[in-house]
Amino acid sequence: MTTTADPATGSAPPEGAAAPPGARPPRWWRLLGRDWAAAVAATVLGAVLLVALLGPLLIGDRAVRQNLDASLRPPSLDHGFFGLLGTDVLGRSVLARLVEGAGTTLSVAVPAVLCSLVVGSALGMWAGFHGGIRESLAMRLADAILSFPSLLIAVVVLYVFAPSVGNLVAILAVARIPVYLRTARAESTELRSRLFVDAARTFGTASWPIIYRHILPIALPTLLTVATLDFCFVMLTESSLSFLGIGIQPPEVSWGLMVAQGRQYLQTAWWIAVLPGVAIMLVTVSATVLAAWVRLATDPAQRWRLTLPRKRRGTRPVTPEVTA
C-alpha cells in the first residue's frame, strides 16, 4: 500500500474508470491513484475492454481453427504466442479463445447493462417524481420481476424462445431493470420535495426537463455505481447460462461456455476450464472493487476517507487514543 500516486496506476485508462461526474475533474484520478486496489481494478477493466475491441483483429480465426495434432497442449512457451495458455481438445488456442470470448461476453453484458440502466432509471425517476398511482404501479412491477430468480426467468424464456445473443441481452436487461428503477425512484422521491425542484416547477417547467436537469445529475453517480456493480452480476448470469448450455451456443465462444467445454477434461487438461474462470473472476472482481471506490468517491460525506493520510485510517470509530 503506497500513498504516493504511482505514475503507472495514476494514469489508468478513463474508459474503465467511470469518472464520477459529481467530483471536480482534476481530482478523481488523483484519488484513484491513491487507492491501489481501485487503480488496479480500473487498469484491468480498461485492458479487457481494449482486448475485446482490438483483440479479434490480431487473432484472426485462431479461436476456431482446429489442429488435432496440437490437441490438449499444456500452457508453455514452446508453441509461440498462441500456445502460451495451452490448447483445447480440438487443438484450438486457449489464449485466442479467451480473447474471442472477451468480445462475446462484453457484447452481451455491456448492452444489457446499458439498456437496463437507461430504461430502469428513466422509469424510476419518472415514477418517483410523479408519485401516486404511477409510482406504485412501477414499484409493483419491479417487485414482481425481482421476486423471481433472474436465472429462472432466463431459463424459462430461453426454453420457449431460442437462445441467441439478442434474446440473452433482452432477458438480462429486463431482469435487471428493477434494480435501477428502485434506486432512481428513491433518489427522485427524495429530490422532488427539494426547494430547487419546487422552484423549477413554479416557473412552469414540464416534468421531463425537471427530471433531466435537476434530478438526473444528482442521481447519476449512484446509478453509475449500481451499474458498475450490476455489470458484474450480468456477466456472471450470462456465463452461468452459457455454462448450463442455454446461453451462448457453439460455435460462438464465451468464457462460461469454455468452462463447460473444458469440464470433462478437468483431470487431464485443467487449463481449459480453469483459465476462463480466472478471466471472469478478474473482470467481476475488478468491477466490484471499482464500484466500491466510485461509491466512496462520489459521496461527499465519505470522500474524506480516501484523502486521509494512511496513519489515521486505522483508528477506532469513536474514543480516539488520547495523547495528552
Place this chain on the structure above:
Amino acid sequence: MPASTETETRAEERPADDPALEVRGLCVDLHTAAGTVRAVDHVGFTVRRGRTLALLGESGCGKSMTAQAIVGLLDPVAEVTGGSVTVAGTDVLRLSPGKRRKLAGPVLSIVFQDALTALNPVQPVGRQLAEPFRIHRGLSRRAAREKAIELMASVGIPEPRQRARSYPHQFSGGMRQRLLIAMAVALEPDVLLADEPTTALDVTVQAQIMRLLRDLQTEHRLAVVLITHDLAVVAQRADDVAVMYAGNVVETGPVREVFAAPRHPYTRGLLDSVPEHARRGERLPAVPGSPPELSAIPAGCVFQARCPLARERCVTERPVLAPVGAGRSAACHFSEELAHA
C-alpha cells in the same frame, strides 16, 4: 453498588467549593482532507456543584466538540491533543477506556441535542432507561425496569408503566428530550453536560425542559455545563458563562457581570445584536462578517477580521485569557478600553 457509593464518599470528602469539573488547556484537532486543523484551542473553565456554566457561541465555534471531548465521545476524525479534564479529582483524559466507562453515568453525563436520533429506535424506552442501572449497579432486569419507571415519573412522563413499553417514535419531541435527560441523570452524576438540549423544540416546550433541568439540578446539586447559542437561555439559566469563538474561549465570568459589561468585543457584538437591546428606528447591529474557516485561523487574535477595535498588535500577537476583574477573564489586548467605553 460499589461505583455509586464510591462516588458519594468522594463527593463528601471533597471541600464544598472544590470544582466538580475542571477543564484546562483542552485542545482538539480535526483531521480533514485539507490537513489537520485545530477545532478547540486551549479551552479551560471550571464548574462547581450546583452551579451552571454556559458555553456560549455560534455554531461551529467548537462548543459541542469541547463537550464531546470531555465525555470522550469524539468522532474518529477528531483527536484530543492536549490539556486535562479533571472530574472527581482525576484527569479523565489519562484514564484507560475501561476506567473511563466506569465514570460515564455515575459521575459524568451528557444530554444530546436531537432526542429522536439519540434514542435507540428499536428498543423500548424503558429498556434504554434501565440500562444505566444494569451497567453500573448490576441490577436485575426487573429491578432496573422499576427504577426506569420511577425515573420516567420523575421527569414528568404520564403513565410511565405503560409508556415504558413504547418506542421512541411514539413520543413527542419534548417527551423524548425528557427521556434523554432522565437517562443522563439516572445515576445522579456530579457533572451534567447539556448540548443544546432545547434547540430542536418548540418555545413552550423549551421552557418546560429548562425548568426540568433546573429542578433536577437543585435536587441533585449537579454541576451543569449548558452548551447553547441562545443568549436568553444563558441570561436566565446560567451562573457563569464562557464565550467561545473559533475554538477559543474569549471571555469568561459570572453571567450577570459579563452581560452587564462585556470585556471582549465579540461578547459585546453578540449582546448588541439582540433585538430587545436595539432602539426603534435604528438598524439592528450585527457582528459584521463571519467566523474564519478553521483552516484559515489567523496567527494573531482570532477575532481580528471582525473586530471594531483591531489594530496592528492584534495581527501579530494572540491575546491570552487574562483576568479583568474578580472571577472574570477576557482574551483581548484592549479589554480596558471596553470597560470605559
Place this chain on the structure above:
Amino acid sequence: MTVFLRNRIASSAIPLLFVVLGVFCLARLAGDPVDLYLPLSATEEQRAEFSAAHGFDQSIPAQLWDYLGQVVRLDFGESLRTGQSAGEMVLTAFPATLQLAAVTMVIAVLAAILVGSVAAYRPNSAVDRFSSLLAMTAASIPDFWFAIVGVLIFGVSLEWLPTSGVIGGPEIWVLPIATLLIRPFGVLVQVVRGSMVAALSAPYVKVARSKGASERRVVFGHALRNATTPVLTVAGDLTIGLVNGAVVVETIFGWPGIGKLMIDSILQRDFAVLQAAVLLTAVTIFALNIVVDVAHALIDARVRQPVQA
C-alpha cells in the same frame, strides 16, 4: 399485527400472480403450446389428441380458467420422460434443495455478521480492507467455476471429498454448500459492514457509550439490531437468488433437487415438469417474502406500529 400481515400478504401476492400469468402467457406466446409439451417427433394425430385432452383447442379465456384451476390443485400434468405426475416429481425434489438452501443461508448470515461487524468496528483498518476485498472477491466468483475447481482440488487431486452424489456422510455437503455460500456471504459481509458503520456512528450509540456501556454492549446490544434491517432485506433477496446457485450446484454435483430437475426438464423438453417447478419456486418465494416482512416487524417496532401523535 394481523392487519400488517394481511396487507403484506396481499401485496406479496401480486408478484406471485404475475409469475403465474407469465408462465401461461409464455407458453402461448411461443406459438402452439403443444409444441412445448410434446416431443418433436410427435405425429399429427398425437398432437391433435393431446391438444383436445388438455383443452388447447379451446378459447384463451377458457384455457386460462383451466390453467388457474390446475395451479390451485397443484395438478400440472404428467412428465413426458417418466409419466409421473409433474407436481409429485417437483415435491419430491423440493426438500433436497430446501435443506441445501437453509443450511447455506444460516451459515452465510452468521459468518457475515461476524466478519462484517469486525470490519465495521474499525473502518479503513487493515482488517477492514482485507475483509472487504475478500467479500468483494467472494461475491464475484462464478459459482460454477468455483465448484469445478473445488472438485478438481479436493475431489480429484486430494481425494478428501466426494465429487458428487447424495449418498455418504456429512462430507457430501461440504462442496455444494461452499459453492452456494460464497456469493451470499460476500454480499452480506458488505451489507453488514455498511449498515454497522452507519449504526456505530449514530447518535444513540454515542448515548449508549455515554451511559458507560461496554463495547460488547454497544456493538451487539445497540448497533447490531439496528443494522439488521437492511441485512434482513438483502438476505431475503439473496435467498431468492440462491435458486440461481442451486441450479448450477445441483447440476454439477448431481444433487437431486429442484434445480437439477429444471435443467433436466429443459434439456429434455419436458415442459410440464418445468412449469410445475417454476410455479412451486414462485410460491416458496412468496412465502419467504412474508417471513422476511414478519421478521422485519418483529425487529423494528416502527414497521409494525403507526406513529402516535
